Structure formats: C-alpha cells, structure tokens
Amino acid sequence: MTADIQPEAALQRASAPVRSRTRVRVQKTRAPFALRCGALLIDYIVLVAIIAISTLIARMLGGGARTAGTSTEAFGVIVALLAALLNFGVLAALFGQTIGKWATGLRIERTDGRPVGPGRIALRHFLGYPLSILTLGIGFLVAAINSRGRTLHDLIADTVVVREVIELRPAR
Numbered sequence: 465m466t467a468d469i470q471p472e473a474a475l476q477r478a479s480a481p482v483r484s485r486t487r488v489r490v491q492k493t494r495a496p497f498a499l500r501c502g503a504l505l506i507d508y509i510v511l512v513a514i515i516a517i518s519t520l521i522a523r524m525l526g527g528g529a530r531t532a533g534t535s536t537e538a539f540g541v542i543v544a545l546l547a548a549l550l551n552f553g554v555l556a557a558l559f560g561q562t563i564g565k566w567a568t569g570l571r572i573e574r575t576d577g578r579p580v581g582p583g584r585i586a587l588r589h590f591l592g593y594p595l596s597i598l599t600l601g602i603g604f605l606v607a608a609i610n611s612r613g614r615t616l617h618d619l620i621a622d623t624v625v626v627r628e629v630i631e632l633r634p635a636r
Contacts, residue, residue: 487633492577494613495570495625506564507551514544552589557582565625575624584621592617 518540596603603616
C-alpha cells in the first residue's frame with residue numbers, strides 16, 4: 465500500500481509551483497517633462513497619420529473635383545475624430561493610458577494613487593487640454609516648473625502622470 469502512495473506524493477511535489485527567487489518591485493516616479501511631450505507627440509502622430517492617409521486616398525480619387533474624393537477626405541476626418549475619442553477618452557478612462565503614454569511607459573493616476581475614472585478623464589482631456597492650449601501652451605509648460613510635474617489639465621482634474629519602473633531583484 466505504501467508503494468501506491470509514494471508515486472502520487474512524488475507527482476504532487478513535482479507539479480507544485482516552484483517559488484521564484486526574484487523579487488519584483490514597481491516604483492512610481494514623476495514622469496519627466498520630455499517623456500510626456502514624446503507621449504503627446506505619439507498621440508498626435510497617430511491622428512495626423514489617419515488624416516494624411518485619407519487625404520492621399522482622396523487625392524488619388526480626384527480630391528474635391530469628384531464626390532468620391534471629397535467624401536473620402538471627410539471620412540478620414542471623422543475616423544480621426546473617433547480615434548481621438550477612443551484614445552483620449554475610452555483608453556485613458558479604462559487603462560489610465562493613451563497610445564502615446566502606453567508606448568512611453570507613462571500612466572495617468574489620481575493624486576492619491578487610485579485609478580482615474582471616465583469623468584476625471586473627460587475633465588482632463590476635453591476641458592483641461594483646450595484650456596492648456598488656449599493659454600498659448602503655458603498650461604503644458606507648468607509641468608516643467610511644478611515640483612510634481614503636473615500641468616494645468618492635471619491640476620484641473622486632480623491627476624498626476626507617473627512613470628512605472630519595474631525592478632527585478634534577487635530574493636535574499
């Protein structure tokens with residue numbers, strides 16, 4: 465009877481998860497101003513690429529002289545607006561990141577570290593961004609002199625942009 469139990473016990477020990485000898489530590493730091501600018505640039509490159517491609521297609525179809533060219537150009541603008549809503553509204557509300565912030569490793573959070581919600585993202589991106597632009601860009605430059613790196617739209621929505629650095633260290 466003990467011979468039947470031993471192989472099962474050995475099988476259980478072999479299939480038990482192996483404990484990792486590595487510690488994972490996630491450190492959140494203030495997002496550098498230049499990296500935030502790079503993330504915003506990536507977001508706008510995506511939107512401009514949509515409009516540029518639709519404009520090229522419209523020009524190939526006769527652009528303006530024919531109905532197909534004009535409607536293709538209008539379709540491109542509509543697609544770009546939908547992409548902007550998806551990027552700055554939906555993705556940011558669900559994940560705390562736009563495409564540009566994802567590519568650069570940045571995340572939008574509330575100042576207390578909790579995730580942002582749809583209302584705060586709408587306030588930040590659809591009211592705060594235009595106000596930052598209407599101040600001739602000074603709203604964006606506030607991040608360069610603010611101790612926590614917060615812009616005007618961050619101050620309005622009570623958010624902060626952080627950079628997540630993942631450190632892998634051997635366990636002691």
